[in-house]
Amino acid sequence: MAPTRSRPTGWSADDALELLYAAHWRQLVRLAVLLVRDVGTAEEIVQDCFIAVHAKWNRLHDPDKALAYLRQSVVNRSRSHLRHLAVVRRHADQERRPEPLTGADRGADDHARRAAVLDALRRLPRRQREVLALRYYLDLSEADIAETLGISRGAVKSHASRGAAALRAELGAELEETR
Amino acid sequence: MTDPLDDDARLRRLLSDAVSDIEPDNRLDELRASVHPNPKVVPMARSRSWYAATGIVATAAVIGVVAYVASMAIDKNTSVGPATDPHATLHSSVATATDTAASRSPSPSVSATKAYAVYYAGTDPRGEPVLYREFHRGPASTPAGVLPLDDLQATPLDPDYTTAWQAGWLKDAKANPNAGVIFVTPSRAVPARRPAGMTADQARIAIQQVVYTLQGAFATRMPVLFVRHGTPVPRVLGVSTSEPVEQGKVLETCSRVNISDPNEGDAVSGKLVVRGVNNAFEGTVVVYLERNGKKYLLQPTIGGMGGNRLWPWTVTLDTSKVSPGSYTLVARNDDPSGRGRFETDTRVITVK
Numbered sequence: 001m002a003p004t005r006s007r008p009t010g011w012s013a014d015d016a017l018e019l020l021y022a023a024h025w026r027q028l029v030r031l032a033v034l035l036v037r038d039v040g041t042a043e044e045i046v047q048d049c050f051i052a053v054h055a056k057w058n059r060l061h062d063p064d065k066a067l068a069y070l071r072q073s074v075v076n077r078s079r080s081h082l083r084h085l086a087v088v089r090r091h092a093d094q095e096r097r098p099e100p101l102t103g104a105d106r107g108a109d110d111h112a113r114r115a116a117v118l119d120a121l122r123r124l125p126r127r128q129r130e131v132l133a134l135r136y137y138l139d140l141s142e143a144d145i146a147e148t149l150g151i152s153r154g155a156v157k158s159h160a161s162r163g164a165a166a167l168r169a170e171l172g173a174e175l176e177e178t179r
Numbered sequence: 180m181t182d183p184l185d186d187d188a189r190l191r192r193l194l195s196d197a198v199s200d201i202e203p204d205n206r207l208d209e210l211r212a213s214v215h216p217n218p219k220v221v222p223m224a225r226s227r228s229w230y231a232a233t234g235i236v237a238t239a240a241v242i243g244v245v246a247y248v249a250s251m252a253i254d255k256n257t258s259v260g261p262a263t264d265p266h267a268t269l270h271s272s273v274a275t276a277t278d279t280a281a282s283r284s285p286s287p288s289v290s291a292t293k294a295y296a297v298y299y300a301g302t303d304p305r306g307e308p309v310l311y312r313e314f315h316r317g318p319a320s321t322p323a324g325v326l327p328l329d330d331l332q333a334t335p336l337d338p339d340y341t342t343a344w345q346a347g348w349l350k351d352a353k354a355n356p357n358a359g360v361i362f363v364t365p366s367r368a369v370p371a372r373r374p375a376g377m378t379a380d381q382a383r384i385a386i387q388q389v390v391y392t393l394q395g396a397f398a399t400r401m402p403v404l405f406v407r408h409g410t411p412v413p414r415v416l417g418v419s420t421s422e423p424v425e426q427g428k429v430l431e432t433c434s435r436v437n438i439s440d441p442n443e444g445d446a447v448s449g450k451l452v453v454r455g456v457n458n459a460f461e462g463t464v465v466v467y468l469e470r471n472g473k474k475y476l477l478q479p480t481i482g483g484m485g486g487n488r489l490w491p492w493t494v495t496l497d498t499s500k501v502s503p504g505s506y507t508l509v510a511r512n513d514d515p516s517g518r519g520r521f522e523t524d525t526r527v528i529t530v531k
Contacts, residue, residue, distance in 0.1 A: 017211075
């Protein structure tokens with residue numbers, strides 16, 4: 001039997017915005033920070049995603065998937081932002097990769113550890129970064145990651161495996177701290 | 180060699196930690212202004228926010244006994260009891276304290292009540308806090324979540340269990356599939372910091388009490404978000420609650436053996452059907468009555484082993500073979516280590 005499509009009466013775009021904001025604003029901004037590194041940019045991206053959901057609310061086929069839509073939107077907009085940033089930097093001839101932290105800095109305090117993790121993520125290929133953020137931060141299943149990114153489950157496995165290996169190589173000291 | 184599971188857990192901790200200190204600005208007002216740029220448009224009233232909107236999900240409240248038992252399968256990968264639990268309509272309860280096997284067939288009065296699960300804290304053989312499940316029964320007309328939330332903040336039937344939640348600490352609980360969470364409102368009396376004398380593990384289990392109980396009540400695995408006036412409460416009992424709290428893994432959170440039926444204090448006679456769940460070596464659980472250090476009617480059975488879940492078991496004890504009186508009903512997992520660290524759950528019952 002086909003699943004019943006739910007569109008609860010009275011569940012307006014405004015209600016959706018308020019509820020989704022209360023439940024997921026912080027988590028989605030944090031997800032975006034893992035993807036784009038900068039907090040202010042992350043807030044802008046997620047805010048735009050909420051506005052987009054509000055605007056499209058009546059056209060969403062399945063409002064129960066609003067959160068999935070939001071997640072997908074955050075990933076896509078983060079990706080667009082990074083592409084734009086790369087273009088700007090190339091034109092300005094300013095593209096610089098984040099400087100790796102020195103051993104002395106690394107693990108010196110919580111701030112250094114967190115910065116090291118975000119920098120290491122930033123250096124990963126885009127797909128690997130996205131898969132790791134969805135897998136290890138949001139704890140999504142392979143199937144959900146595949147749907148969010150529009151790739152196969154096999155590709156999710158492959159990106160996760162390579163990304164995790166790269167992170168382990170870069171963040172050996174930080175990983176030891178979490179033992 | 181690195182344990183891949185352990186490695187995964189460490190990567191998970193590392194990534195969560197990397198953004199744990201990020202507290203984004205509150206942009207709700209900006210959002211409201213963005214979606215309603217015309218000031219003549221009635222702005223979204225904050226007061227109706229999540230609570231009013233969640234009222235529309237009252238359909239979740241329409242869960243009868245059978246639907247409720249389906250809620251026991253609350254984990255997409257794991258479950259505490261099966262969705263097709265055979266004792267769907269036969270849970271013991273305060274109201275059926277004198278139930279016997281014969282009298283436990285569904286009766287017209289059962290249709291007016293519903294069973295629901297409440298999770299309390301107890302300890303495992305190592306003294307670590309774990310959750311135990313108790314079944315209670317209440318009027319079927321009561322909206323889902325109300326009775327479990329009330330009972331969560333009341334004394335459990337079994338004196339071996341405790342609850343960290345004082346009466347009035349937790350108010351409205353609403354499930355909202357659209358938001359993807361269950362909302363629960365802690366009162367201002369709930370400590371943000373871990374109270375003196377409470378360990379970090381006990382605090383985690385206290386939060387999981389709420390998660391497991393509400394997920395069971397609403398028949399969903401959606402995470403639980405602690406919200407006050409439309410805003411997430413950042414810490415409860417010293418545990419970070421700024422994001423929706425997911426269900427903890429069953430075997431790291433729940434007792435590995437749990438009696439579902441009968442309940443503490445039940446009076447029984449004749450053939451007593453004992454039901455429960457476990458996860459043990461070869462699935463073996465031994466069920467018996469105990470009085471004055473002597474064991475009676477000892478009967479082993481198989482629940483299940485492996486997987487991150489608990490498996491159902493059922494045994495029937497013929498209580499007509501023992502003298503009337505008070506007994507401790509024991510369900511004990513097998514312990515192949517020989518160290519005598521038996522995982523157990525007990526109920527004090529009266530044989531008539």
